[in-house]
Amino acid sequence: MYVEPSAFNARLESMTYADWRPILAYIPRIQSTVSFGEYRPMAAMFPYWRAADIVIDFAKDCEAKGVMILFDWMNFVHAQAQLNAISRDFTHWDILGLCKLLTAILRGDRFNEGLLIQAFQKGLILDILLALDEKLKAYYLS
Numbered sequence: 001m002y003v004e005p006s007a008f009n010a011r012l013e014s015m016t017y018a019d020w021r022p023i024l025a026y027i028p029r030i031q032s033t034v035s036f037g038e039y040r041p042m043a044a045m046f047p048y049w050r051a052a053d054i055v056i057d058f059a060k061d062c063e064a065k066g067v068m069i070l071f072d073w074m075n076f077v078h079a080q081a082q083l084n085a086i087s088r089d090f091t092h093w094d095i096l097g098l099c100k101l102l103t104a105i106l107r108g109d110r111f112n113e114g115l116l117i118q119a120f121q122k123g124l125i126l127d128i129l130l131a132l133d134e135k136l137k138a139y140y141l142s
Helices: 005-014 017-024 026-031 053-064 073-079 095-109 115-121 124-141
Strands: 037-040 048-051
Touching: 005 095, 017 026, 017 053, 017 124, 026 053, 026 124, 037 115, 048 053, 048 115, 053 095, 053 115, 073 095, 095 115, 095 124, 115 124
Parallel strands: none
Antiparallel strands: 037 048
16 A cells, blocks of 8 residues: 655654654564565576565555655655665654655666665664654654
């Protein structure tokens, strides 16, 4: 389920912190995961990335729980330079921006196989979720 940016604030207001738990529950799972996938070179076939179950489940849950934002994610990525160059300081990002960043990574993986696995391996997904958790606590619990 994709959410229009114009409808995001209304959706946020209709939700509770508990509604975000299925996504935030990935934080300890990510912290305890050793491998998020692997690159599989094949002599007779094209090489490919094989994602771990946690990566596959995370992508499915983000789509099912309405974390994904319907927007021009390709220009967003270009505006943010490249995902590898994004600062890990998300203190100035809002909830919508963090959801857009997750959307850009998840959508980008469909065109750049292995992008999501690499974002997990580099700790980017964990950092985004930790920042999202802080922003959601401030929004709902303050």
